[in-house]
Amino acid sequence: MQDRVVLGHTPQEVDARINRELLTNVLYTERRYWIIVGFLALVVALAGGAVGYMVNKGIGVSGLHRPVFWGFMITNFVFWVGISHAGVMLSAILRLSQAEWRRPATRAAEIVTVFALMTAILFPIIHSGRPWRTMYWAFPYDFARGIFPNVRSPLVWDPTAITTYLTSSIMFVLVALIPDFAVARDRTKGVAKAIYSVLAMGWRGTPRQWRLQIVAGFLLSALILPVFVSVHSIVSWDFGIAQSVEGWHSTVFAPYFVIGAVHSGVSAVVTVMIILRWLFHWENYITKDTIDSLGRLLIVVATAWFFFFFIEILYSIYTLEDAELGLRKMQFFEAPYSWLFLTFILTGYFIPVPLWLFKNVRRSFKWMFITTILVNIGMWIERFLIIVPGLARKQGLTFSWSTYHPSVIEILLVIGSFAFVSMNILLISKVIPLIPIYDIKEGEILKDEIKIGKVTVPAAKREE
Amino acid sequence: MSSTVHDAHTAHHEGEGEHHYQPQVLTMPHAEVTQTVLRVASTMGRTYKLALALFGGLFIAGFIAFIVRAQDGFDTFTPWGYLMATFAFIFTTAMSAPIFSVTQRMVRSHWRRPMGRSAEIMSVAGIVGALMFIPLVLMLPNAADRKSIWFGFPGAPHVYQLAGLIGIALLGMAILYVSSLPDLAAIRDHGKGWRKSLATKLAPKFRGTPRQWKGVKAMLMVLGALYFLFLIGVHTMIASDFALSLVPGWKDAIFPAWHAISGLQSAVASTILVTFLLYKFGGYKDYISVDQFWGASKIMLALSLLWMYFWLSGFMIFWYGRQPVEQALIKLFFAESYRFPWAMAVCLNFAVPFLLLIWNGARKSMIVPTIVACSILLGTFFDRIRIYVASFSVADVRADALHNIHVEPFLENPPPHLPGTADVFMILGGIGGAIFLIMLAMKFFPPISIWEVTEGMLYRKKKRFLKREIMVMGKPD
Numbered sequence: 001m002q003d004r005v006v007l008g009h010t011p012q013e014v015d016a017r018i019n020r021e022l023l024t025n026v027l028y029t030e031r032r033y034w035i036i037v038g039f040l041a042l043v044v045a046l047a048g049g050a051v052g053y054m055v056n057k058g059i060g061v062s063g064l065h066r067p068v069f070w071g072f073m074i075t076n077f078v079f080w081v082g083i084s085h086a087g088v089m090l091s092a093i094l095r096l097s098q099a100e101w102r103r104p105a106t107r108a109a110e111i112v113t114v115f116a117l118m119t120a121i122l123f124p125i126i127h128s129g130r131p132w133r134t135m136y137w138a139f140p141y142d143f144a145r146g147i148f149p150n151v152r153s154p155l156v157w158d159p160t161a162i163t164t165y166l167t168s169s170i171m172f173v174l175v176a177l178i179p180d181f182a183v184a185r186d187r188t189k190g191v192a193k194a195i196y197s198v199l200a201m202g203w204r205g206t207p208r209q210w211r212l213q214i215v216a217g218f219l220l221s222a223l224i225l226p227v228f229v230s231v232h233s234i235v236s237w238d239f240g241i242a243q244s245v246e247g248w249h250s251t252v253f254a255p256y257f258v259i260g261a262v263h264s265g266v267s268a269v270v271t272v273m274i275i276l277r278w279l280f281h282w283e284n285y286i287t288k289d290t291i292d293s294l295g296r297l298l299i300v301v302a303t304a305w306f307f308f309f310f311i312e313i314l315y316s317i318y319t320l321e322d323a324e325l326g327l328r329k330m331q332f333f334e335a336p337y338s339w340l341f342l343t344f345i346l347t348g349y350f351i352p353v354p355l356w357l358f359k360n361v362r363r364s365f366k367w368m369f370i371t372t373i374l375v376n377i378g379m380w381i382e383r384f385l386i387i388v389p390g391l392a393r394k395q396g397l398t399f400s401w402s403t404y405h406p407s408v409i410e411i412l413l414v415i416g417s418f419a420f421v422s423m424n425i426l427l428i429s430k431v432i433p434l435i436p437i438y439d440i441k442e443g444e445i446l447k448d449e450i451k452i453g454k455v456t457v458p459a460a461k462r463e464e
Numbered sequence: 465m466s467s468t469v470h471d472a473h474t475a476h477h478e479g480e481g482e483h484h485y486q487p488q489v490l491t492m493p494h495a496e497v498t499q500t501v502l503r504v505a506s507t508m509g510r511t512y513k514l515a516l517a518l519f520g521g522l523f524i525a526g527f528i529a530f531i532v533r534a535q536d537g538f539d540t541f542t543p544w545g546y547l548m549a550t551f552a553f554i555f556t557t558a559m560s561a562p563i564f565s566v567t568q569r570m571v572r573s574h575w576r577r578p579m580g581r582s583a584e585i586m587s588v589a590g591i592v593g594a595l596m597f598i599p600l601v602l603m604l605p606n607a608a609d610r611k612s613i614w615f616g617f618p619g620a621p622h623v624y625q626l627a628g629l630i631g632i633a634l635l636g637m638a639i640l641y642v643s644s645l646p647d648l649a650a651i652r653d654h655g656k657g658w659r660k661s662l663a664t665k666l667a668p669k670f671r672g673t674p675r676q677w678k679g680v681k682a683m684l685m686v687l688g689a690l691y692f693l694f695l696i697g698v699h700t701m702i703a704s705d706f707a708l709s710l711v712p713g714w715k716d717a718i719f720p721a722w723h724a725i726s727g728l729q730s731a732v733a734s735t736i737l738v739t740f741l742l743y744k745f746g747g748y749k750d751y752i753s754v755d756q757f758w759g760a761s762k763i764m765l766a767l768s769l770l771w772m773y774f775w776l777s778g779f780m781i782f783w784y785g786r787q788p789v790e791q792a793l794i795k796l797f798f799a800e801s802y803r804f805p806w807a808m809a810v811c812l813n814f815a816v817p818f819l820l821l822i823w824n825g826a827r828k829s830m831i832v833p834t835i836v837a838c839s840i841l842l843g844t845f846f847d848r849i850r851i852y853v854a855s856f857s858v859a860d861v862r863a864d865a866l867h868n869i870h871v872e873p874f875l876e877n878p879p880p881h882l883p884g885t886a887d888v889f890m891i892l893g894g895i896g897g898a899i900f901l902i903m904l905a906m907k908f909f910p911p912i913s914i915w916e917v918t919e920g921m922l923y924r925k926k927k928r929f930l931k932r933e934i935m936v937m938g939k940p941d
Contacts, residue, residue, distance in 0.1 A: 100939070229773060233773075233777060237780065237781075237784075240780070240781050240784075241780070241781060241784035241785070243785055243787065249781060249785060250717055250781070251716050251717050251718040251719070251777060251778035251781045251782070252717035252718040252721065252777070252778075253777070253781075254718075254773075254777035254780075255718065255721065255773070255774060255777055307696065307721070308721065311700065311717050311718075311720060311721060312717050314613060314717070315613075315708075315715060315716065315717035315720075316715075316717065318611055318612065318613045318615070318704075318709075318715075319611045319713075319715050320611060448927070448936045450922075450923065450925055450936060450938040452922050452923075452938070457923070457938040457939070457940050458938070458939050458940075459923075459925075459936045459937055459938045459939055460936070460937055460939060461927065461929055461934055461935070461936050461937075462487065462934065462935045462936070462937050
């Protein structure tokens with residue numbers, strides 16, 4: 001049964017109500033909002049302090065130790081790049097496929113993308129121990145030594161791919177925001193009005209402006225797709241092109257990382273949407289239909305991810321090489337990795353997906369909240385299990401050997417990254433409507449019904 | 465009749481010439497759809513009979529060529545590379561085609577309604593595929609002393625390969641049968657002669673009660689989900705046992721997934737080609753419009769991009785890895801021995817679809833998607849030759865690594881194995897046999913699904929909106 005929310009009886013009533021309800025977060029603030037933001041800011045400050053301490057004392061205060069030089073920070077980097085894949089998946093692909101249910105979800109997904117990417121890019125820089133030196137190996141310029149960075153190195157690919165994705169994602173959000181900025185411009189005063197006027201770029205809603213806006217949206221959707229795929233593929237090649245670490249030199253890594261990223265990203269968007277619904281009372285917009293459709297999408301995405309996970313394991317061990325067998329034995333059967341593996345596979349697939357098969361679960365905000373959080377716990381551990389055990393296994397040329405124990409600093413950084421993203425989403429919600437107003441209005445205009453015999457079926461008008 | 469169509473041909477021409485294209489909305493009476501489709505499906509013209517005779521003859525010639533080649537024995541499998549490539553081509557195209565119908569039915573796209581049945585009918589090619597597969601699987605070396613995904617399972621790989629292939633062929637035909645049940649009931653009630661008696665046997669009890677409709681739809685969903693899982697599984701098994709594990713040291717986790725993507729791409733291409741032939745020569749112009757080509761070509765473009773992306777993801781690792789075995793594999797499959805079929809595959813499976821289908825005007829036509837479909841099918845054929853003839857020409861499947869078998873300076877890689885006369889006839893016979901069966905089946909199972917087209921008519925209406933008429937599309941739960 002589809003939800004049929006009636007927002008008004010005349011187009012003017014519907015318009016006014018959408019404007020009022022979706023601008024709530026911009027125009028009014030509840031006390032609990034500031035309490036939550038304050039708490040998150042405190043956690044971010046603690047993490048910032050931890051970074052400062054590490055820069056001052058050196059990378060030795062982290063748990064990184066021979067031979068494990070990539071730990072929580074790189075795991076977190078890969079995780080947040082993964083989360084950033086939600087925006088394009090939900091916004092661009094669903095826009096191109098004209099899925100009606102996408103409308104309330106797109107803006108939140110795009111915002112998650114932007115802040116997840118900003119967070120991700122911080123981690124390799126922090127991980128370098130001397131952040132200011134990153135310019136030597138990342139920027140395409142011979143700053144100091146007269147030597148250009150090696151363009152065949154992933155250290156150059158990563159910043160290039162991520163900054164391209166970040167730029168195009170910001171552009172994607174801004175273009176979609178123009179009509180909504182105009183709505184905010186017309187309802188604010190003083191400095192806010194002046195800022196929104198600049199951001200709205202003279203938007204008056206003329207037919208020509210709408211046509212250009214729609215064409216720009218479609219073009220950006222199509223152009224951003226290759227960037228979206230390339231980003232996590234390139235991150236996967238950080239590992240894939242290396243031969244010296246067991247388990248990393250795998251041909252399937254690129255699509256496996258991308259589909260895993262979509263799995264965790266879409267799950268994160270569901271989590272965020274449920275929180276926003278609760279915080280801003282958006283019951284009329286983020287409906288059971290919305291999360292039901294997202295739940296169905298997640299079943300497909302999660303199963304595709306599981307297929308790649310399965311073939312990655314199967315084709316790594318089928319040649320029966322000692323090194324691969326040893327690594328997999330360590331990942332699956334030796335503590336603490338065995339416990340992590342069990343947690344990852346249960347929370348990443350075997351608990352949520354069977355539950356999502358039930359319509360009642362897909363239509364329950366509580367269950368979808370729990371299961372999508374579980375997915376991201378699982379997917380974070382997955383990244384850890386890809387990175388750390390391969391490095392931690394003792395090999396022939398490893399003379400000094402120890403396993404990896406994250407330090408308090410690294411744990412604080414991970415917690416801080418979650419707080420940083422959440423805080424930024426909440427702060428930006430004071431500036432922009434997190435549900436696209438014009439998209440919802442368009443959905444209302446296109447909404448229709450068809451009578452078939454005695455049954456009334458929900459329908460949508462299609463201009464093409 | 466044309467006046468009752470609202471309006472397929474006009475819509476098509478409008479789509480090409482004007483800015484606002486309107487999707488096809490059929491408004492003819494349901495009984496008329498039934499009568500027309502049944503009449504066209506039961507008529508067999510002279511050209512059709514000649515084509516049937518030609519493809520049947522090719523099948524027999526191919527069978528004779530197989531017998532001739534079999535006289536040399538099955539001890540070495542290098543001479544059977546082209547038979548394997550032909551089987552793989554049929555498996556990747558016609559036998560995979562029902563996936564198009566399955567997935568589009570699952571996502572409830574309306575435009576697929578007139579083309580889903582032709583995708584399902586192609587599953588009958590599974591009979592020819594299974595016939596070709598039996599000798600191939602029997603000559604496959606057992607799993608002992610060689611790397612295989614079966615890890616010494618009893619009966620591996622032969623039992624599982626046969627079970628998988630027969631399973632996918634049967635599932636495809638089961639989908640065809642269940643989705644045709646309501647139409648078979650129509651043949652039973654309105655048909656004549658052998659068609660009527662056969663339909664009576666196949667659909668004796670279907671009366672169109674709500675319970676029966678619910679059953680048909682539920683069954684299609686279950687069979688569809690099973691088919692999808694089986695198809696991916698069988699692609700994985702065939703790619704592993706007939707290619708990966710025959711080439712020592714070839715460790716490539718993305719290859720089976722890439723093989724499956726190629727199957728999905730070819731499935732869409734086959735369906736587009738058949739739909740075009742039905743439109744042009746089959747007498748179904750009232751039901752097929754540019755909508756079908758537009759919708760399917762978007763999927764074909766996406767799959768062509770994925771085809772390239774999956775290949776690049778795998779190649780990148782080998783290229784950067786530069787281990788001796790990786791270099792030997794690149795030389796064998798891409799750079800030296802089989803570089804011509806590889807170049808053809810890249811052009812036809814990626815470059816042509818990409819360069820043509822990125823243009824909306826090209827997608828929104830009948831001819832360009834059909835040209836791209838032909839290009840993809842030809843490219844897939846070259847690609848199957850590249851993969852399977854190359855894999856079958858490796859001298860020692862139990863060696864440690866490819867570069868240890870063909871040692872320089874004597875022979876770095878096996879030279880390309882070119883087809884002989886018997887190979888050419890086996891190729892023509894296999895493909896001819898598959899087309900023969902598909903054409904035969906189309907004269908019994910209506911290639912346009914009557915019930916799905918009439919159901920679609922209920923969900924699509926024209927409505928006045930502001931200053932023009934637009935389509936309203938029903939979205940049932």
